[in-house]
Amino acid sequence: VPRAERSPLNGPGVTRDGARVRLLANVAGAHDAQEASRWGAEGVGLFRTELSFLDRGIEPSVEEQAETYLAVLRAFPGQRVVIRTLDAGSDKPVPYLTLPGEPNPALGVRGFRTARRDPDVLARQLEAISHAAMRAGEAPWVMAPMIATRDEAASFASMARGAGIETVGVMIETPAAALLADAIAAEVDFLSIGTNDLAQYVMAADRQATELADLGDPWQPAVLAMIAAVGRAGLARGIPVGVCGEAASTPDLAPVLVGAGATSLSMAPRALAPVAAALADVTLAECRAAADAATSADSSDDARRSAAAALRVRV
Numbered sequence: 211v212p213r214a215e216r217s218p219l220n221g222p223g224v225t226r227d228g229a230r231v232r233l234l235a236n237v238a239g240a241h242d243a244q245e246a247s248r249w250g251a252e253g254v255g256l257f258r259t260e261l262s263f264l265d266r267g268i269e270p271s272v273e274e275q276a277e278t279y280l281a282v283l284r285a286f287p288g289q290r291v292v293i294r295t296l297d298a299g300s301d302k303p304v305p306y307l308t309l310p311g312e313p314n315p316a317l318g319v320r321g322f323r324t325a326r327r328d329p330d331v332l333a334r335q336l337e338a339i340s341h342a343a344m345r346a347g348e349a350p351w352v353m354a355p356m357i358a359t360r361d362e363a364a365s366f367a368s369m370a371r372g373a374g375i376e377t378v379g380v381m382i383e384t385p386a387a388a389l390l391a392d393a394i395a396a397e398v399d400f401l402s403i404g405t406n407d408l409a410q411y412v413m414a415a416d417r418q419a420t421e422l423a424d425l426g427d428p429w430q431p432a433v434l435a436m437i438a439a440v441g442r443a444g445l446a447r448g449i450p451v452g453v454c455g456e457a458a459s460t461p462d463l464a465p466v467l468v469g470a471g472a473t474s475l476s477m478a479p480r481a482l483a484p485v486a487a488a489l490a491d492v493t494l495a496e497c498r499a500a501a502d503a504a505t506s507a508d509s510s511d512d513a514r515r516s517a518a519a520a521l522r523v524r525v
């Protein structure tokens with residue numbers, strides 16, 4: 211284990227020439243959030259709320275949910291905490307929300323789509339988040355997973371704002387959302403790219419099929435091109451673009467994501483220091499050159515090699 215993987219982050223994420231890249235943690239609940247704080251995370255970039263309720267047969271009350279969210283907010287006072295509404299379904303079935311027996315659960319009623327059938331569950335979650343925010347005196351960012359259309363983004367934004375949430379975003383993890391990122395960006399305050407699902411759907415390769423891992427690789431030029439399109443949309447609209455999939459925790463890939471327009475990276479806490487070290491080594495211009503080289507590569511291996519060459523690092 212390299213030394214950086216055992217040490218906490220010390221100081222904010224920044225490139226060699228001073229471009230700020232917020233380094234955040236992915237958490238599943240309060241215990242993770244406290245640990246992430248010890249690892250020096252600058253906040254939470256992805257709170258996967260469904261993971262707190264995977265074993266629940268019935269929906270937790272608004273007050274019980276609020277307690278769960280409050281505990282995470284309290285781990286990062288005054289810092290950014292991005293709460294994702296329930297991403298129930300597919301690889302994360304939540305008993306009280308997920309339809310059993312879907313033939314293609316990854317393409318089924320998951321994430322924000324569950325609100326078609328049951329909008330009240332989402333409404334109560336937003337209410338619980340709002341309660342927790344008030345009690346903590348914090349203003350969490352709130353985002354929805356599995357958005358595929360501008361209408362879905364608009365409808366989520368209106369529900370969340372109606373519940374008193376000030377900063378509302380959506381995850382970009384379907385090819386449709388990436389292609390229409392500019393239109394979607396007009397509806398929300400921030401975007402967050404979920405590279406795990408984005409790679410799965412761009413490459414049509416099940417994220418759980420280890421046999422297809424080479425296709426689901428975030429270094430695939432098609433995946434990187436999608437990420438870069440989202441980065442351009444965020445820049446054009448002047449809103450932040452985070453990356454919260456596993457790709458963000460890869461030190462070699464982090465500069466490419468930043469060059470493609472990511473303004474924050476969210477990851478497992480132990481990856482924070484290695485990613486910070488990788489960014490501290492490179493300038494923003496080098497990141498952009500690496501992103502250009504990688505997105506125009508012919509293969510994932512070629513993307514790795516050309517990004518490394520652009521960053522003048524030996525592979």
Ligand code: PEP
Pocket residue numbers: 256258297383403404405406407408454455456
């Ligand atoms: C993703 O899809 O990249 C993501 C961050 O969400 P999850 O892994 O929870 O689906």
Ligand code: MG
Pocket residue numbers: 355383404406407
């Ligand atoms: Mg996802």
